[in-house]
Amino acid sequence: MDIGDMRREFESEGLDRDHLDDSPIRQFEHWFHDAREAGILEPNAMSLATAGSDSQPDLRTVLLKYFDDKGFVFYTNYGSRKAGEIDQNPKAALLFPWIGLNRQVIIQGPVEKVSKAESLRYFSSRPRGSQIGAWVSEQSKVITSRGLxxxxxxxxxxxxxxxxxxxxxxxxxxxxxxERIEFWQGRPSRLHDRFEYLRQDDGWLIQRLQP
Known part of the structure; x- marks a missing residue:
């Protein structure tokens, strides 16, 4: 199937350096608020990319549950495939594809476990069915039937x-x-606006990238 002619123009006001917060976390918060206000379905859904010791990239969608200046938090089974890859290579990339706003955000950096207290706090807030589901699933393992x-x-x-x-x-x-966060804003004729924040010892370096 040839779908090479599928395209659309990205209409938006664009993105200038003057529009950006000096903190990428606050900038992300602004854009996340915009995505919620625009009715984007599950704006906290993010693609999580990992690679284990074999260097084979892996990708799946997970839900962001918390973010602050320390980082972006998600939850999972520590025996899952993603957890195994993180154990082997504790680095990851996240992608928020807010296509309805002609925006996307990419986040890259090392991965660490949150404290047990943080995990307990979130787990206790989950619906009981989700709590039971966490106990039931040996995530990523083969199973012969749903009946089991x-x-x-x-x-x-x-x-x-x-x-x-x-x-x-x-x-x-x-x-x-x-360690790196990129904000992408779609523009007409594929001349998109891209800004990246790079972590430095004394703050963040902000620079425009070519589309």
Whole structure:
């Protein structure tokens, strides 16, 4: 199937250095607010790219759950494929594709586990069904049928029928600590605006990139 003629013009006001906050985290917060206000479906959905010791890139969509000056946090099973790759090569890239606003944000940097207290705080806020799901799934492992998964759900529900569902020892958060953040704004004729923030010892270097 030849889809080479699929294209559209990106109409926007553009992006100038004067429009940017000196902090990429505050700039991200501004754009994230815009995405929510525009009704972008799940604006916290982000592509997470990792690569293990074999250097084979891997990619999936996860949900951003927290961000601040220290980094961008998501949660997962510590036995999952992504967790194994992070253990082997603790670096990652994130992509927020806010296409409806002709925008995207790329974040790159090292990855670290969040504290158990942070994981517990978030886990305790999840719906009970999601908490049980965390206990049930040996994420990324082969399973022969969905029926086995449903049997395990029933087992875990019985196990924790009284009281709160505890935090599994094999589940928690990771924080991507940004060293580079790029803000991309689509413009007509593919002459897009791109600005990158590079972490320096004394702050952030901000520079415009060619489209």
């Amino acid at each position: 998964l449903e049997q395990k759900v029933a087992e875990i529900k019985r196990r924790f029928s009284q009281g709160d569902v505890p935090l599994p020892s094999f589940w928690g958060g990771y924080r991507v600590v940004p």
